Amino acid sequence: MLKFIIKKLLMMIPMLLIISFIVYYGLQLTGIDPINFMVSPEMLSSNKENVEALRESLGLNDPLIVQYFRWLGNILHGDLGYSFDGSSIASVIAVRLPYTFELAGYSLLFSTIIGIGIGIISAVRQNGIIDYVGRVLAVLGQAVPQFLVGIILIQVFSIKLGWFPASNRVSPDATSAFADAFFHLFLPVLTLTIGMVAVLMRYARNTMLDVLNSDYIKTARSKGIPEWKVYLKHGFRNAMKPVLVILVFRIPALIGGSVVIETVFSYPGIGLTMTNAIVSGDYPVVLVTTLIIAATMLICSFMVDVFNALLDPRVRLGE
């Protein structure tokens, strides 16, 4: 098992290198000149010398491969570099990443509890009211784009009702940090949770139904084991293994979703930072944030592999 884990971990290194090069090269292929986003067009027209000096000082005149390996070398030395507007990327990440973890973490927690809970109840009370409502909501949750859900929630709960703020994470006039966090996180967490719940609910319901129809459940019932014990001890435990794999597999989607949701809610996490960096042609920030998201996805993928290996010994045998 240890060998399996080490092998999977080592495989992540070349994958991250390949991803970083593809992103670096891809950004160059767009033809976007970051100088145009740093300096006004009027300045580009009138002060060519200063603009050229700036280009040289940023190393933008060097060949692509030189720029890439210089950047990679710095990253490996722990120097994430500076954004084109002069901010230390390490400090940018240090402020923004916890906000994103907070948003994604709460969404994961609530979507897991709600999604699995409703899924199980839907399976146990198949064709009941909760099952019907749950199935309708699951279809809606998957069919309606998350950004649209976010905009609708802002319109209803922030603008029409005024119950929650429409943007940011902290208020200048907050008296309680907990209340401030609750009010700012409620709508973005709800938006992400709705999407996640839809998937988990459907999967938990279907898996539970499969388990409840299996022979060992019938055997348990025939032994006279109480119904709640059949559901919890025999049904729930067995149904949850594949659901947990799906849950971990959905974390990258959660991170990807947070990029959109943070932009909709002006929530100052890593996703909004990446969006603003793309819009403003800020390569160094785009590279680092993309790398962080890619690393998160790889780690989740690694966790899925480990879960699979734990649940299914054939995965290890086939290595």
Added chain:
Amino acid sequence: MKKMLAALLATTLVVASLVGCGSGNKETTAAKSGETTAESTAEAANVDGGTLKLSVTTGDGSTTDDKIPTPWYNRIMATNLMFRALLIADSDLTNPEPDLAESVEVSEDGLVYTIKMKEGLKWSDGEALTVEDVQWSIETALKAATCNSIYTSAFKKIDNMAVDGSTITMTLTEPYASMKDVLAQFAILPKHSLENADPLTLESDAFWTNPVCSGMYTLDELNVGNYFTLKVNENYEGTAPKIQSIICYFVQDYITAAQAGQADYVFGNAADLVEALEAMPNYTEHEVDVLFYKYFLFNMKGADGNENEAMQNVEVRKALIEAIDRATLATLYPTATVLNSGVPNSNEAYNGFEYTFDAEKAKADLVAAGYDMSRTLKICYYNNDQTSIDLIQTVVHYLEQTGLTVEATLSNDGTTDLFTTRNYDIGFKGKSAFSIDEWYTEYQSSDALFANVFGGTDEFDELVNNLFKATDSAARNEALKALQEKEQEVVYKVPVFTVGTYVFTSDKVVIPEGVTFCNPLYMCDLDFANWEMAQ
């Protein structure tokens, strides 16, 4: 199944009623006027110091939300309140009056500016604000990478600066008519805080996370990604403001910020923003006289030798403009005024020439000019708002009516595509100009960008210099008429219209009677000390 339908119906009703509760009344929007009236001020009789709410978007000159945007590029309300200039302009951005300066005297030949500073001026950190700061700021602006070209164009004319006590004397190489107007925009920055910063990256210096200010407000708190707050500057020597604090939220768009009550002051010219704010009864609209040009430029010949022969015939260029109904295009914006040169039709210097729309004549002229009608005409534009996209689609339609095949491309990086890649025939561009002069500087052979599409010829240089030097209105009008005739003769670029800009203020703020708003990206006297918050 019935239970399920009943539950869904009940849920729908609850949501609908919740929305209905908050919808409120939507009566009318206040009169469109740049000047505040007694009506708008009397509506809120009860006022207090309170807190003004502003919003800052990335479009305001800040690419990230972890610092205060530099006032040397665009000026915005927050930085106008933090950083002062030597002079302060009126709403036309002209007729400047002393601000940090006590007096400014200009020699008869327009070459020597003698500026005497007020006594006892202090920065927010208690240090003295002196002529040394003025000299350092002007010298550094010429080396800075992020600096509005109105400053560098003017300061390049300074031959030398001499400091004597509280007086600074600037000697120019040649007269520069709008020097005082420029000085009324240029924020003086503290030498003692910034003298070790690299001018090339000055706008990203750590200074901007805790700036030392000269205005009536100074930074209180910066919360990265969320907001910054301003408090009254205790060292400000002028009339103390009535509003005691200001919150500036970092937001993604003004409309949502306004709807959510995060902005008591919003500005813009985009049709969606104007329509949304006009529909909000708690906002008063102020139309602002701004020179925001929307114009076509022709890619003809680069200074680097890269040529586009198809657009080099002036008769072809004239015919293409003739094929487009610019008056109809103007109707896409809430307020747009069709132009025929860089000089607005209402200006006394306007020469009266008009481009006419005649599709049939345009087609005949294109054929007569020997234009290859089978080639694909390429249009490049970079504004990705829906109004701009609609405008370009309409232009494509007009040109196709003349039998042309047209391809329009939306660029991600307009500056590169318009001036470096240059794979187009007609470009569409916008420019928020400080003055008419800025429109004509693009024709100068020294303009590194436009020389790449206009060929870098010097045929406009003398005419533009005459405009810069014109110190009286007769000479200025004469220079402008000469420039109009030249531009209408060569048709390198053609203005479509100027777009009206609007400032919206919420009913939570009470603005003194008689205040007229100016271009929101510049600074003028708004009598801010007497602004108040309604209770």
